Amino acid sequence: MFGRKDKLSPRFIRPYRILKHVGLAAYQLELSPELDQIHDVFHVSMLRCYRSDPVHVILIEEIEVRLDLTFEEEPVQILERDVKVLRRKSIPLVKLLWHNHSSEEAT
Incomplete structure (x- = not known):
């Protein structure tokens, strides 16, 4: 979750390809260039297995992310x-x- 944490913010933004397994419980992801300010290694508790459904995809271009990584x-x-x-x-x-x-x- 980026910025302020509240119950109406989207929990996941899109599926990303896993580049490699890091340590016992972390993965390095291939993030898009818009998210270059975010560290690319995530703990497994922050990730979910993706089941293909086009309704679930929220494009980064549709969400206007500010410089402080918040959106409205x-x-x-x-x-x-x-x-x-x-x-x-x-x-x-x-x-x-x-x-x-x-x-x-x-x-």
């Missing part, structure tokens, strides 16, 4: 509105569709 997500559309009623208050809820995400990833 933009909501596109409100899909649903609801009100959660608790004992003493009610909380308005909305379900948002985000830019660069599919409808299954709406939050």
Whole structure:
């Protein structure tokens, strides 16, 4: 994850080719030139096995990464509105569709 860590940021950005196994639990990846400021060796806990699905791919060009390696997500559309009623208050809820995400990833 790059920059600020919050629950709506994408967890993984794209599949990268493994160049070599480093130590007992790390891999060196072939990163794109846009990510040349990031160290290319990652612990296995930060990696996931990729199962091919074109919906999962978020292109780096579509995400405007700033110099401090942060980016901003933009909501596109409100899909649903609801009100959660608790004992003493009610909380308005909305379900948002985000830019660069599919409808299954709406939050």
